[in-house]
Amino acid sequence: MISFTLSEQQQQIKDMTHWFAENEIRPIALEADRLGYVPNDWLDKVNKMGIHLNTTSLKSEDDKSGKKSKKEREGNRMGVIATEEIAWGDPAIALSLPGAGLGGPPIQSSGTPEQQERFLTIFKDDKPRWGAYALTEPEAGSDASAVEMSAKRVDGGYVLNGQKIFITNGKRASWVVVFATVDPTLGRAGQRAFVVEKGTPGFECSRLVDKMGLRANETAELLFTDCFVPDENLLGGEELYKQKEKGASGFATAMKTFDSTRPIVASMAIGIARAAYEYTLDMVKREYPKQSRLIHVAADQLAKMDAQISAARLLTWEAAWKADMGIANAQEAAMCKAYAGESALQVCANSLELLGPVGIQDHIVEKLYRDVKVFDIFEGTNEIQHLVIARRQYEPYGIRV
Amino acid sequence: MISFQPTADDIAFVDVAKKFATNTLRPIMREVESAKEVPDAIVKELGELGFLQMEERENMGGLELSMTTQVQIQRALATGDLAIIQGLPGLNDSASFFRVMEDYIKINSIENQLSTIAYISATKESPLPSLTFQQNVLSGVSLPIRGAKIATHFLIAVKNELQQTILLLLPNNVVNGTVVGESRLGLYAANIGSITFEETTINDDHIVAVGDKADTIIQKAEARIQVLQAAKQVGLMEAACHYATEYTATRKAFGQEIAKFQAVSFRIAKMVIEKRVTNHFVLEAAQALDEKQEDALQKAKKTIFQAHKAVKYVTDSAVQLLGGHGFVQDYPVEKWMRDAQAQVMLYENEHRLRLAYGMDLIDISEEVVMG
Numbered sequence A: 001m002i003s004f005t006l007s008e009q010q011q012q013i014k015d016m017t018h019w020f021a022e023n024e025i026r027p028i029a030l031e032a033d034r035l036g037y038v039p040n041d042w043l044d045k046v047n048k049m050g051i052h053l054n055t056t057s058l059k060s061e062d063d064k065s066g067k068k069s070k071k072e073r074e075g076n077r078m079g080v081i082a083t084e085e086i087a088w089g090d091p092a093i094a095l096s097l098p099g100a101g102l103g104g105p106p107i108q109s110s111g112t113p114e115q116q117e118r119f120l121t122i123f124k125d126d127k128p129r130w131g132a133y134a135l136t137e138p139e140a141g142s143d144a145s146a147v148e149m150s151a152k153r154v155d156g157g158y159v160l161n162g163q164k165i166f167i168t169n170g171k172r173a174s175w176v177v178v179f180a181t182v183d184p185t186l187g188r189a190g191q192r193a194f195v196v197e198k199g200t201p202g203f204e205c206s207r208l209v210d211k212m213g214l215r216a217n218e219t220a221e222l223l224f225t226d227c228f229v230p231d232e233n234l235l236g237g238e239e240l241y242k243q244k245e246k247g248a249s250g251f252a253t254a255m256k257t258f259d260s261t262r263p264i265v266a267s268m269a270i271g272i273a274r275a276a277y278e279y280t281l282d283m284v285k286r287e288y289p290k291q292s293r294l295i296h297v298a299a300d301q302l303a304k305m306d307a308q309i310s311a312a313r314l315l316t317w318e319a320a321w322k323a324d325m326g327i328a329n330a331q332e333a334a335m336c337k338a339y340a341g342e343s344a345l346q347v348c349a350n351s352l353e354l355l356g357p358v359g360i361q362d363h364i365v366e367k368l369y370r371d372v373k374v375f376d377i378f379e380g381t382n383e384i385q386h387l388v389i390a391r392r393q394y395e396p397y398g399i400r401v
Numbered sequence B: 001m002i003s004f005q006p007t008a009d010d011i012a013f014v015d016v017a018k019k020f021a022t023n024t025l026r027p028i029m030r031e032v033e034s035a036k037e038v039p040d041a042i043v044k045e046l047g048e049l050g051f052l053q054m055e056e057r058e059n060m061g062g063l064e065l066s067m068t069t070q071v072q073i074q075r076a077l078a079t080g081d082l083a084i085i086q087g088l089p090g091l092n093d094s095a096s097f098f099r100v101m102e103d104y105i106k107i108n109s110i111e112n113q114l115s116t117i118a119y120i121s122a123t124k125e126s127p128l129p130s131l132t133f134q135q136n137v138l139s140g141v142s143l144p145i146r147g148a149k150i151a152t153h154f155l156i157a158v159k160n161e162l163q164q165t166i167l168l169l170l171p172n173n174v175v176n177g178t179v180v181g182e183s184r185l186g187l188y189a190a191n192i193g194s195i196t197f198e199e200t201t202i203n204d205d206h207i208v209a210v211g212d213k214a215d216t217i218i219q220k221a222e223a224r225i226q227v228l229q230a231a232k233q234v235g236l237m238e239a240a241c242h243y244a245t246e247y248t249a250t251r252k253a254f255g256q257e258i259a260k261f262q263a264v265s266f267r268i269a270k271m272v273i274e275k276r277v278t279n280h281f282v283l284e285a286a287q288a289l290d291e292k293q294e295d296a297l298q299k300a301k302k303t304i305f306q307a308h309k310a311v312k313y314v315t316d317s318a319v320q321l322l323g324g325h326g327f328v329q330d331y332p333v334e335k336w337m338r339d340a341q342a343q344v345m346l347y348e349n350e351h352r353l354r355l356a357y358g359m360d361l362i363d364i365s366e367e368v369v370m371g
Helices: A008-035 A040-048 A061-065 A075-089 A091-096 A104-110 A113-120 A184-190 A237-242 A250-287 A293-325 A330-360 A364-376 A382-397 B008-035 B040-049 B067-078 B082-086 B093-100 B211-250 B262-290 B296-322 B333-346 B350-362 B366-370
Strands: A131-134 A150-154 A157-168 A175-181 A191-197 A203-208 A219-230 B117-122 B132-134 B137-141 B153-159 B165-171 B177-179 B194-201 B207-210
Touching: A008 A075, A008 A091, A008 A364, A075 A091, A075 A250, A075 A293, A091 A250, A091 A364, A104 A113, A104 A131, A104 A191, A104 A250, A131 A157, A150 A175, A157 A175, A157 A191, A175 A184, A175 A219, A175 A250, A184 A191, A184 A250, A191 A219, A191 A250, A250 A293, A250 A330, A250 A364, A250 B350, A293 A330, A293 B262, A293 B296, A293 B350, A330 A364, A330 A382, A330 B262, A382 B211, A382 B262, B008 B040, B008 B067, B008 B082, B008 B333, B067 B082, B067 B211, B067 B262, B082 B211, B082 B333, B093 B117, B093 B153, B093 B211, B117 B211, B132 B153, B165 B211, B207 B211, B211 B262, B211 B296, B211 B333, B262 B296, B296 B333, B296 B350
Parallel strands: A131 A175, B117 B153
Antiparallel strands: A150 A157, A157 A219, A175 A191, A203 A219, B132 B137, B137 B194, B153 B165, B165 B207, B177 B194
């Protein structure tokens, strides 16, 4: 039955994560942005509280045994509900929370049971740990099929050579899911995904980049020089790539990952937009003269912003619901990401304009504005999302756009 | 629990409505536009399917369907032709008033279930003079409304000299005239016209509700109307999206299908997103009304201004994507764009609705702002 009402459990998650965002994240948001990192003692504290950024969850015992659970899966919906609240607190800190992060979904979707156990169970409360996801290269951004990083087959494994850029938590990560090609002439079919563990010889972080926003979150450039990765770290094992008839490849793994992560990224953008909107609404209510033309302008802008936030959220919920139901959701994931990324920036920009010159400094909205821009870029640019959506529209007509 | 899964009953209803829209309504779309009226056979068939009385309470012979079900059916029907759907006889928008007035019994006096009751809203600020109601005398000319030409009754919301809201139900024999202009914009079959009252004396039998009670009824009913109309606009968008996609998939320029140009395919993607967003708003507001949620009226308002914005964008885009063909009547998209614009004008404009919504967000009324 169609419903937009949160279940009791969903509401609890929302309330709990909002409390955490309001009381633990927001108070350090501006300071972390100024410092350019999230203080380690804070990360230790939240890790001990069991707060992680996981975009996936381990399979239940029923899933592992192949039994069909009677309970409806709702992990994706829970994920987007919680992520919106955490990002409302601060997106840079949200992305810095310990956990598998964007590296989780490819391991869950394509990893062997042994790999899932080995890599996804390390996130414990003794100390904070991170996972990371490394696809982008200097010459391969939106065109993920153009990955140049090489993976040469050798006895017992592969040797990786190449560079990855824009990797969230790439330096501190305990492991990184890395995409490389065994043969560039094979195109997408030649791609493989590997899990490269921290400390592996030949694997280093060459630089942390300075950014427009999300300054408290670590964005790394990674260098792989004759880096040997054992067979057991080939994601899914050799067996996965023998299933050519099923289109298995590292590229397919990368694309499938987006179906899970784009709604999460969209929900972060919504959290940011909501934070800016709520701050501005409060300011307009307190400060704007009630009998002036300005209030008309503000009302109109606020109404637009409120509608954009609601729209982005509903699109995101739909993508997450489809994922929970096991229904193909590539189009919906692209829709929510495209809409949320673009409209969240508009909401932040309009919020700044309603604040006027006072918004230039010492208010969180200017930070949110700097933070939000990248949500229209990473995990596939706005243009790539439109391409994905358009392709789905023209599929019935045999047209590939 | 968040879910986008329609019930089996809803799927069945929508299936019937969609087939009727595709096989029966769409093929006669232009013919109905020329005749400026909906053929009796269509009315009869829709009546037999139960689609003329979805909103009416069961004790009025209606189906009393939930909003969630109704919006899905209305959306499906409007994919055939919005103008035909807007030109049907029956209670139409007035049905929502009788749905929310659970204690209202005078409706029994309307014996013929296919009476057409046109709704006239004259309580809102208007750029042009509308109706006045002073000392129980109704005067003036209404703004153009749907169903004016075929109405057997009029449900009228008006303010009296004390600025109290009065809700009236009048038979058409007290009307002094119906002014029907020459429709060239859109919704030709919707029987649009203005109603003239020349010093019409109102007696107690005509009064349905007064004051706060009338305000509450109007608020609740208009919210339902807004969501039902938005659902129809989603149907129109669905038609336009589908047609434009099919056209651009086959139309060639510069040696290839124009769909392969990103300026074209990205516009299709944006149209589809706007349609999807509006559909979600419609469903969310429908559920809120069904469950009498606290913010249901706000959700309805948000839904209709989003629907207005989206339907203008999507239908305009469809014309644009067809290029010169979009402008001529050999193709349906020019009609859909005209119909969309007319629809938006009948159900308040986007800007005004959004402003009202924004004022609610700031917790102030428009009156305060106007001083």
